[in-house]
Amino acid sequence: MTLLWGITILWAFSFSLIGAYLSGQVDDYIAVTSRMLLALIIFLPFWRPIAWRKALVMMATGAIEIGLTYLFLYHSYHYLSVPELLLFTIFTPIYVSLFADLFARRWPKQLWAPAILAVAGAAMIRWTDLSENYWKGFALIQAANACFAFGQVWYRHQSQHNPLPHRTRFAWFFMGATLITGSAMLALADWHKLPVTPLQQGVLLWLGVVTSGLGYLGWSYGSTKVNAQQLAVMNNMLIPAGILVNVVFWQGQIHDWPRLALGCVCMLLALWLCRQPTTTTAPQRTK
Incomplete structure (x- = not known):
């Protein structure tokens, strides 16, 4: 769990870095593919x-x-x-719980209460008025949530019978990610929006090597050391962490501290509810 908390704090910084130095300045597809390629490079030796x-x-x-x-x-x-986008990401714990149940071939029972409580806490923090035409965006972000949740649970499930070191698995892992994002970049990128300044290049280097490469390695490894309930709840802890980082380091504003505090309490309560030891037996080999 300590590792997941550390990665949560690390990822909390990425939202502000992207918003301040990349969003609207560097093409999204170029930025994403650059991150995947940089992450792949650090794992190629393994x-x-x-x-x-x-x-x-x-x-x-x-x-x-x-x-x-x-x-x-x-x-x-x-x-x-x-x-709106941030609001709709709060459903990820539900997908984590759902896929955990499917992989375990069990009827949903205890997994759902902490996940729903985590969603409720995140909703308190991020609830906002919705625009009229948001259904297509809602479907897209739910597809993103489902893909992220499925990948986490699938990786965790594989670790029960995969003796390969995590670093070797991640060389192949980022090959797949680079292949699909690179294909999208070639088809859809705006090549007039390249990362041309040293600051933009430095941010992408950090996001690729540390946030994507080491961050996803740490998160995936950490996911094999906790139970599915804890993994589901931790997916929403990034919301309060991201808000606090934005306030402390980028002078962001919080207009409703009581609502933030109440939402955090709900998510911490969800973690407390799923405090029982992990039921997943993962390989204990040194990675």
Whole structure:
């Protein structure tokens, strides 16, 4: 759980970095593919040939969990305001719980209460008025949420019987993510919006190597060490963390501190409800 908290804090900074230095200045598809390519580069030294079925599974996991997630996410910006987009990401814990139940072949029971409580807490923090024409954007962001949740649970499920070190798996993981985002970039990118300034390049380097590369490695490894309830709830802890980082480091404004506090209490309560030890037996090999 400590590792997931650390990655949550790390990812909380990325929203402000993207909003301040990349959004509207660097093409979305170029930015996303750059991040995936940089992450792939740091894992290439750990690449080694594996059975083609395992290779395809890991590439598919990366393509879904990161590649498709980002493609749906960035496309949803054409239909949603930023507050709407953030609001609609609160459903991710529900998808995590759903896929965990499907992979475990069980009827949903205890998993749903913490996930729904986490969604309620995030909704208190991020609730805002909705525009009239948001259904298409809503569908896109739910597709992003579902892809991210499915990838997390699928990776966690694979870890029960995959002896490969995480660093080797992630070489294949980011190959899949780079392949799908790179294809989208070639088809849809605006090549007039390249990262031309040292600041933009530095931010992309940080986001690619640290936030995407090391961040997703840490999150995926951490997901194998907690139960599905805890993983579901932790998906929404990024919302209050991102708000606090924006306030402290980028002078953002919070107009309703009581609502923020109440939402955080709900999510912490959700974590308390799912405090029982993990039921997943993951490989204990040193990575």
